[in-house]
Amino acid sequence: MIPLMHSLMLATALFVVGLLGVMIRRNLLFVLLSLMIMMNGAILALIAAGYHWQQFDGQIISILAISAALSEACVGLALLLQFYHRRKTLNIDSLSEMKG
Amino acid sequence: MNLIYFTILIPLISFLILAFIGRRLDRGNLAVIGISAIGLVCLLSVFITIDFYNNIQPDSMLVYTRYLWRWFSVNDFSIAISLLLDGLSLTFLLIVAFIGFLVYLFAIGYMSKNESYIFFAYGNLLIASMLVLILADNLFVMLIGWEGVSLCSYLLIGFHHKQLKSSYAAVRTFIVMHIGDIFLLIGLFLIYGELHTLNIKAVIALATDRLAIDSEIIYWITLMLFLGAIGKSAQLPLHIWLTDSSSAPMPALTLIHSASVMLAGVYLVMRLNGLFVMSNDVLWIIGIVASLTLIFSACSALVQNDIKRVIAYASLSQICYVFLAISVQAWNEGLIYLINYTVFSALLFLASASMIQACDGERNIQKMGAKIRAYPFIYFCFVMAGASFSVVPWLTASFYTKGDILWATFMKGRLGFSAIGLVGILLSTLFVFRLIFILFHNRHRQTSPKTTKVSRAIYVPLSILVILSLGVFNSFSLPTEGFLPVSVLNQDGLFSFQLLLAAVTILGILTTYILYAGKNNEITEIAGSPLGKALTQLWYSGWRTEWIYHVLFVAPYLFAAKMVQKDPINVWLSVIPQIIRKMNIRIAKLENGHLRWYITSIVAGALFILLLLVFV
Numbered sequence: 001m002i003p004l005m006h007s008l009m010l011a012t013a014l015f016v017v018g019l020l021g022v023m024i025r026r027n028l029l030f031v032l033l034s035l036m037i038m039m040n041g042a043i044l045a046l047i048a049a050g051y052h053w054q055q056f057d058g059q060i061i062s063i064l065a066i067s068a069a070l071s072e073a074c075v076g077l078a079l080l081l082q083f084y085h086r087r088k089t090l091n092i093d094s095l096s097e098m099k100g
Numbered sequence: 101m102n103l104i105y106f107t108i109l110i111p112l113i114s115f116l117i118l119a120f121i122g123r124r125l126d127r128g129n130l131a132v133i134g135i136s137a138i139g140l141v142c143l144l145s146v147f148i149t150i151d152f153y154n155n156i157q158p159d160s161m162l163v164y165t166r167y168l169w170r171w172f173s174v175n176d177f178s179i180a181i182s183l184l185l186d187g188l189s190l191t192f193l194l195i196v197a198f199i200g201f202l203v204y205l206f207a208i209g210y211m212s213k214n215e216s217y218i219f220f221a222y223g224n225l226l227i228a229s230m231l232v233l234i235l236a237d238n239l240f241v242m243l244i245g246w247e248g249v250s251l252c253s254y255l256l257i258g259f260h261h262k263q264l265k266s267s268y269a270a271v272r273t274f275i276v277m278h279i280g281d282i283f284l285l286i287g288l289f290l291i292y293g294e295l296h297t298l299n300i301k302a303v304i305a306l307a308t309d310r311l312a313i314d315s316e317i318i319y320w321i322t323l324m325l326f327l328g329a330i331g332k333s334a335q336l337p338l339h340i341w342l343t344d345s346s347s348a349p350m351p352a353l354t355l356i357h358s359a360s361v362m363l364a365g366v367y368l369v370m371r372l373n374g375l376f377v378m379s380n381d382v383l384w385i386i387g388i389v390a391s392l393t394l395i396f397s398a399c400s401a402l403v404q405n406d407i408k409r410v411i412a413y414a415s416l417s418q419i420c421y422v423f424l425a426i427s428v429q430a431w432n433e434g435l436i437y438l439i440n441y442t443v444f445s446a447l448l449f450l451a452s453a454s455m456i457q458a459c460d461g462e463r464n465i466q467k468m469g470a471k472i473r474a475y476p477f478i479y480f481c482f483v484m485a486g487a488s489f490s491v492v493p494w495l496t497a498s499f500y501t502k503g504d505i506l507w508a509t510f511m512k513g514r515l516g517f518s519a520i521g522l523v524g525i526l527l528s529t530l531f532v533f534r535l536i537f538i539l540f541h542n543r544h545r546q547t548s549p550k551t552t553k554v555s556r557a558i559y560v561p562l563s564i565l566v567i568l569s570l571g572v573f574n575s576f577s578l579p580t581e582g583f584l585p586v587s588v589l590n591q592d593g594l595f596s597f598q599l600l601l602a603a604v605t606i607l608g609i610l611t612t613y614i615l616y617a618g619k620n621n622e623i624t625e626i627a628g629s630p631l632g633k634a635l636t637q638l639w640y641s642g643w644r645t646e647w648i649y650h651v652l653f654v655a656p657y658l659f660a661a662k663m664v665q666k667d668p669i670n671v672w673l674s675v676i677p678q679i680i681r682k683m684n685i686r687i688a689k690l691e692n693g694h695l696r697w698y699i700t701s702i703v704a705g706a707l708f709i710l711l712l713l714v715f716v
Binding site for chain 2: 019022023024026092093096
């Protein structure tokens with residue numbers, strides 16, 4: 001039996017790694033990947049908590065969250081393709097022309 | 101007496117006509133419109149006087165009140181416009197109407213067309229506001245007339261407003277009078293706060309009922325009222341508007357001195373005599389102020405060279421006797437003397453005006469001067485006015501009136517005031533005969549000034565004034581019973597007192613003759629000595645009051661103005677917008693469009709809130 005704390009620490013570690021990736025990487029593809037990692041961290045926390053309290057809501061929500069993450073990845077990749085098509089680059093810093 | 105409101109209405113209508121279409125009228129119409137207003141007021145006041153005397157019952161006082169309309173009412177504070185006629189206001193009405201009429205008669209022959217229409221317009225407004233002041237039965241309504249008088253003195257003194265000096269004098273008049281008015285307003289607020297009414301009769305009745313004699317509140321009320329009164333009557337601290345008023349034309353100056361503005365303050369004090377008798381301290385203060393002003397102005401008049409300044413100071417020194425009379429509660433004597441004062445000061449003013457005209461506008465008495473043979477009538481007027489100023493015994497009315505005032509101070513035990521009054525008479529004799537001797541008897545004049553013809557129209561008002569200043573009118577009794585507290589004075593020894601007075605006068609005239617009419621050796625010697633030189637300088641500058649006021653008020657004011665020119669409070673206030681602007685510049689840089697930077701700040705904010713939740 002894996003204690004809850006361990007799985008939550010793993011989930012947090014995944015989330016923080018993903019977050020750092022989002023903050024640090026310039027390449028849009030890597031940003032999307034880091035977003036997926038963050039999402040996975042969150043889903044892992046959901047599953048672990050649901051398992052710990054023997055509540056299945058957590059697992060159901062996690063399936064929902066996975067589908068949401070997939071759709072997000074789809075949209076993100078579509079945007080990425082358009083972005084690359086227009087700019088011929090994936091550097092996200094070149095997207096600052098609206099200044100807020 | 102029903103027609104009493106016409107005395108105010110007629111000058112007002114005349115003022116409006118002259119102010120709006122006066123420029124287009126020719127000289128004849130102008131004179132008719134200007135004079136007829138004051139003439140009608142004169143006739144009306146005669147008619148009112150006859151009516152008043154017919155209705156008077158022996159041993160009772162007649163008070164006639166004419167209710168006109170209600171001005172406004174807020175809750176229980178209601179002000180009615182109604183006119184009050186009793187012995188006191190009747191006396192003042194007659195003075196203002198008659199002296200005003202004589203001055204107007206004089207002005208017709210004296211002023212040019214362009215001048216006279218402005219003079220008649222402003223003069224009529226002045227008469228109207230003066231009559232409002234005199235006839236109002238409510239202190240609040242009186243204030244309208246009071247302010248009207250301030251306004252008109254501003255307009256009249258700024259008559260030649262294209263000269264900068266004259267404009268300054270006018271502005272100074274307005275400011276100084278309004279300083280007095282502020283004190284008057286404080287007095288009125290105190291009265292209302294204490295007695296909840298501003299009706300004059302009710303104020304005096306309630307004050308005698310409710311307030312204790314010599315209490316704190318009555319002291320402050322009367323002091324404030326007195327300070328308001330001296331703003332108009334030009335006593336010592338607030339006299340400076342008068343000394344600069346000499347830029348006004350002579351008829352306007354006469355009107356201000358003898359017929360209106362100077363009387364306003366006296367009227368206020370006499371009207372509220374019921375309050376003033378309750379405060380012995382303030383009466384004492386009045387006496388002190390009057391004595392100081394008397395000495396001050398008489399000494400100043402002694403050394404001036406501008407004839408207008410000489411007579412302005414001279415007239416100022418004479419009105420002090422009224423306040424001396426008030427301070428020893430000789431109200432009746434004061435009132436009688438006031439009538440006399442208006443007559444002889446108007447006489448001196450108008451005689452000097454004709455003299456200035458005769459000398460072609462020259463105002464320096466050392467350069468003026470005419471042969472007595474050329475202008476015997478003006479010389480005669482000057483001598484009569486001089487006789488009144490210096491109380492020539494038994495001939496002039498002022499011998500009796502002024503003598504009565506001094507006798508009253510003597511009998512009331514205020515020997516200091518009597519002494520100052522006697523010194524004042526001596527000084528008056530000196531300055532008025534100095535004026536006459538320099539003007540008419542100066543044999544050492546090198547250049548004889550060009551003289552012009554004097555209009556004959558001036559003979560009428562001057563002769564009337566000369567006749568009125570004679571001693572035979574002394575027996576005329578005033579209908580003041582019940583309005584002014586009568587003090588019966590012991591008549592024992594009055595004759596020897598009059599002999600003393602006569603001796604003082606004769607001494608004064610002899611001294612003046614020796615000093616000024618001779619070969620001018622003595623006076624130049626006296627004036628040439630170091631002490632004499634210093635005194636002459638001091639008096640010539642009016643005891644350096646200008647300088648004192650400059651140091652005390654003008655310089656600190658200018659200093660303060662310079663200090664706040666850069667607005668020190670605003671400097672501190674502007675720090676706040678500067679901080680906001682700097683913060684704005686910093687924060688605006690954060691909004692750079694870099695998504696990674698945004699997410700980092702979101703994370704930092706989230707972390708901060710999380711930490712708050714965990715640790716706080």
